[in-house]
Each structure stands twice: as C-alpha cells, then as structure tokens.
C-alpha cells in the first residue's frame with residue numbers, strides 16, 4: 169500500500185437491482201488519491217461517477233444498490249465498507265467528505281443553514297454547541313455568504329448560495345479527502361472562480377486529497393494533477409493530467425476533446441461523438457464504446473478490453489494497442 | 505392570518521345552529537320527556553301538566569328551540585332540568601376530566617404510533633413492516649367498549665393492579681387512556697409511516713449521513729422533523745376526536761367527564777344540558793381544528809417566512825435607506 173495514499177478504491181463493482189433489471193453502474197473501478205493531489209473524474213452523464221463517489225463514503229443505498237464482494241475501499245488506511253456505525257460516523261465528515269451534485273435537494277428544508285453546518289462541526293470537533301455555531305458562521309463567510317443570513321432556511325437561498333452551503337458543510341471539519349461532485353455547475357462564473365480558488369487553497373494549505381467530478385475539461389486542466397476517464401461504469405483511461413491531455417490514448421477521450429471548442433483554433437469544427445452511451449442495464453459483450461468508435465474492429469465487439477499500463481502511470485483500456493504488428497496512433501496525435 | 509381566523513370563527517355559527525336544531529328535534533322524537541321521569545302513579549294529571557308548563561315542555565319542540573336559541577345568543581346556554589344548575593357550569597365541572605383523558609389518550613396514541621410508524625418506514629416492505637402495521641390496525645379493529653371491558657377484567661378484576669373505574673387520581677386514567685389511545689393508533693401510525701417514507705428517501709438524508717451523524721440522529725432528527733407537520737396535524741385532530749368520541753369509554757369506566765354527563769343527560773331527556781354541552785363540545789373541537797391549521801405556519805419554515813416576509817422586507821428596506 170502506498171504510504172501517503174488517502175483514498176484507495178480497488179475493483180469497485182456496484183450494481184443496482186430495480187424491478188428485475190440489473191443496472192451495472194460501476195464495473196471494476198480502481199483509483200487512488202494521495203495527499204495534496206487532485207484527481208479529475210470525467211465522463212458523460214450516467215457513466216457512474218456519482219456512484220463511485222458515494223461508494224467511497226459507503227453511502228450507496230442498499231437496496232437497490234449492491235456493492236460486489238471483490239470491492240475494496242480504504243479511507244486513510246481503514247476499510248470503510250466493513251466499518252460499524254460508530255467508525256463510519258467518525259470517518260465520514262472528518263476523514264472524507266463530499267460536496268453533492270444537486271444543491272437544491274441536498275439541504276434539509278427545516279433547519280437553518282448555519283445549524284446544518286454547525287452540526288457537522290459539533291459531531292467531530294470537541295467543542296460546545298456555541299463554539300460550533302461560531303465556526304459555522306466563519307465557514308459561511310469563507311464560502312462568501314454574509315453572517316447575517318446564517319439563520320435563514322435553505323428555501324430563502326438561491327441555487328448558487330445553496331451550493332456554497334453544501335460546500336461549507338463538506339469543508340467544515342477540514343477533511344483529509346474531499347470528493348466534489350460537479351461543485352461548480354450551479355454557480356455563475358465569478359463564484360465558480362472563487363470555489364476553484366478555495367479548492368486550490370485546500371490543496372496547498374491543508375494538502376487535502378481531492379476527487380473532482382466535472383464535465384468541464386477546462387477546470388480539470390486548471391486544478392487536477394491526475395485524470396481518470398469513465399465510460400459505462402469503467403475507467404477507460406487514466407494518468408497524469410499531462411499524459412491524458414497531451415498524449416491521449418483512448419478513442420473516447422479523443423472524442424471528448426473533439427467535441428469541445430478549441431480556443432486556439434476557433435475555426436476548427438466541433439465533432440460530437442455519434443450515438444449514445446449504452447444502457448448500463450444492457451451492456452454489450454465487448455468494449456462498451458465499440459458501437460460509437462470509428463477505430464473499432466470486429467474483435468472490439470467481442471472482447472472486453474482491460475486497463476493496461478502504457479507508459480509511466482498512463483493506462484488505457486483499448487484493444488487497438490495490443491494488436492500484433494500494428495502501431496496504433498489516434499488521429500489527434502498523428503497531426504502533431 | 506387574523507382575517508382567516510375570524511372567518512373560521514364566523515363559519516362556526518351555522519354549524520352550531522344546525523347541531524342544536526338537530527338535537528332538539530332528535531330529543532323530541534325520542535320516547536318520553538323529562539317529566540315522564542318525574543311522575544309516578546301518585547301524580548295527578550294536573551300536577552303533570554303543571555310540571556310540563558314549568559319546564560316549558562308543553563310547547564312544541566320548534567318553539568322551545570327558538571326560545572333556547574334566543575337565550576344562546578344572549579350567552580345563556582340554559583339550565584339543566586335535573587340539577588337546576590346552569591349548563592355552562594355543569595359543563596365546566598366535567599370538562600377538566602375529559603381534557604385529562606384526551607391528553608392521556610393522545611400521549612398513549614403518540615407513544616405507540618410514532619415509534620411504530622418510524623420502525624415500519626425504516627423496514628418498509630419487510631415482514632417487520634407488515635407486523636407493525638398489523639398491530640396498528642388491530643387497535644382500530646377492536647371495538648372500544650369491548651377492549652375497555654377486557655382491560656377491566658384483566659387489570660382490575662383478575663390482577664387487581666388498577667381501579668376499574670371512577671376518578672381516583674392517576675391510576676384511574678390508565679385503562680381508559682389505553683382504550684381510547686389504542687383505538688387511534690392506526691391512522692397516526694400510517695401517517696407517520698407514509699410521511700417518514702417520503703423523507704427517508706430525501707437527498708438531504710445523504711448529506712446528513714455524509715456529515716458523520718449517527719443513523720439514529722439521521723432518522724430521528726433529519727427525517728422526522730420534516731415529516732412532523734402531517735403527523736402533528738393528525739395527532740391534533742385525534743386529540744379533538746377524543747373530546748367527541750369518548751362517551752362510550754367514559755361510561756364503561758364511569759369516568760366523570762363530559763361524555764358520560766351527556767349520555768346520562770340523554771337518558772333523562774335533559775334537553776338543555778344535552779344541547780348546551782354539545783354546542784360547547786363542538787366549539788372546542790372546532791377551535792382545536794383551527795389551531796391545527798395555524799400550526800402549519802408555526803412549524804414549517806417555508807410557510808412561516810411567507811407570512812413573516814412582508815414585515816421582514818420592510819425592516820430590510822428601512823435599514824438600507826438608513827445606510828443611504
């Protein structure tokens with residue numbers, strides 16, 4: 169085990185069983201986050217990002233969720249999937265915490281915002297309720313909400329302000345690992361920049377290990393050290409920011425970049441990826457991306473590619489690189 | 505809000521008029537009147553007629569009704585034939601006991617339904633859920649008087665732990681409260697269960713768990729409080745129902761409350777006492793209903809701020825004006 173690894177996920181496999189359907193949301197995902205490093209987790213809607221994040225806090229509802237046996241998750245060295253109630257409550261919020269994707273429904277409507285923050289502090293820090301409340305007010309100020317709005321209820325706040333309260337709750341106890349699930353989607357550009365700055369500060373000052381889930385590759389380039397790309401519940405490419413962005417290996421990752429506007433070359437045409445991600449309740453036999461992949465061969469539709477090391481820490485799950493006698497290069501890299 | 509309260513109180517008047525008319529006609533249709541209870545074989549027909557005239561029973565019911573209503577609008581609810589005491593005073597002597605029983609029954613009902621409903625919601629769809637629901641419905645299905653008699657036989661006659669009736673302090677209230685309270689558990693338990701089911705699936709429970717709160721705090725604080733509004737409303741309406749429906753239980757346990765008084769008064773054809781007491785009872789029940797509605801405003805911050813917002817905004821406005 170890596171000594172400074174704060175969060176280690178190995179072979180995480182999660183399925184949901186709903187009305188006889190089996191939804192394979194996360195399939196054999198392994199990743200790790202160490203001190204002071206930020207991992208960007210990208211991939212289109214339904215790829216299993218949120219499910220992976222929830223599993224890291226052991227927050228998947230069971231039923232309908234089922235975490236399969238081979239899955240291992242260690243938070244600060246401790247196996248979170250086999251913790252009892254007390255250990256769980258000591259770990260969540262203090263060692264690992266999460267900023268939830270949907271701010272509109274993530275706050276309890278019948279408690280004031282400051283109370284909801286103070287509660288977390290009171291649960292983990294040895295202090296009086298009053299001190300916890302004082303600290304909650306400070307947290308509100310840190311995320312840019314004036315103190316005199318502390319005793320208001322969530323419905324009196326705008327979406328962006330709610331998102332900031334959710335952020336304040338997650339940061340209240342200075343967690344060692346922070347998972348941020350699209351923390352900036354509900355925010356306007358200025359506030360977005362503030363939140364990104366806040367996350368950078370956490371990283372430098374407290375050496376917080378972070379997972380940042382986002383659709384915005386610009387933000388990934390801005391603060392992430394490592395990147396993992398998810399598709400249909402699997403990680404299909406993983407590596408450092410430089411490796412994934414500059415030496416893209418997987419055709420899906422290439423497709424993601426092609427469907428983004430290029431600031432340097434405004435005339436370049438956007439090429440969206442054709443088709444849709446397969447339904448996770450009905451995954452194809454071979455590579456899940458094969459039906460949409462322009463490089464796919466007959467073999468791709470039959471054999472499931474596994475994640476394989478390429479160069480350095482760079483890994484990808486694509487059969488094109490293991491075809492004998494062929495030196496496969498993505499179009500994106502050929503141009504260079 | 506004040507206007508709403510006022511409107512609700514005005515609405516009470518036609519209800520009370522209707523109730524009293526109904527009672528007068530019903531009492532008139534019943535066999536015999538109060539004087540029939542006074543006469544014996546020695547009374548002469550003249551004496552009987554004299555008695556009828558004394559109580560006004562020689563007049564037709566509809567005339568007596570208008571006389572009575574005339575008094576009521578002057579604040580006079582009439583005089584009991586039997587005791588000669590004013591109906592209002594008689595009522596006030598007994599209402600304390602009925603209130604005590606209503607409170608005790610509601611406590612019993614809440615103490616059973618709330619934990620059972622929460623438990624049931626937490627284990628929804630399982631055998632534990634079904635068993636809890638079975639017990640709650642059992643309380644509704646067993647007739648009150650039968651349960652009351654069974655409790656008397658078991659705890660008063662066989663075991664001798666508790667008195668079988670009357671008012672001998674706290675120990676006397678236990679059996680009647682159990683009888684009335686268990687009869688109401690089904691509805692409150694099902695309300696608790698269904699509103700907890702809503703909040704137990706809410707996203708904010710995930711936030712609460714992610715903070716590192718214990719599961720008991722998550723359920724009993726974060727899920728229960730938002731679920732509390734419908735629960736409180738039903739609990740209060742059942743509290744109100746305890747005033748309306750406890751006559752049978754009060755009679756079985758000879759509990760000296762309003763319910764028993766009215767049953768006795770009906771038996772003796774003491775029309776003013778029956779009518780006046782029912783009018784007062786209706787008023788109490790309606791007032792509790794009104795409080796239930798207003799409670800919404802007090803408990804739910806979303807509604808509360810709606811009512812408070814106008815004054816709040818005014819305050820803010822003057823503050824900014826001062827700054828400028």
Ligand SMILES: Nc1ncnc2c1ncn2[C@@H]1O[C@H](COP(=O)(O)OP(=O)(O)OP(=O)(O)O)[C@@H](O)[C@H]1O
Nearest residue numbers: 184191193212213214215216217218219220232448
């Ligand atoms: N509680 C649940 N019950 C049933 N299916 C679920 C549940 N939660 C997630 N899923 C399914 O698992 C798959 C992955 O969902 P997940 O929320 O992890 O996606 P995501 O990558 O976070 O997407 P987005 O970018 O839209 O947030 C989806 O197909 C979703 O329908």
Ligand SMILES: [Mg+2]
Nearest residue numbers: 217218269349
């Ligand atoms: Mg998501």
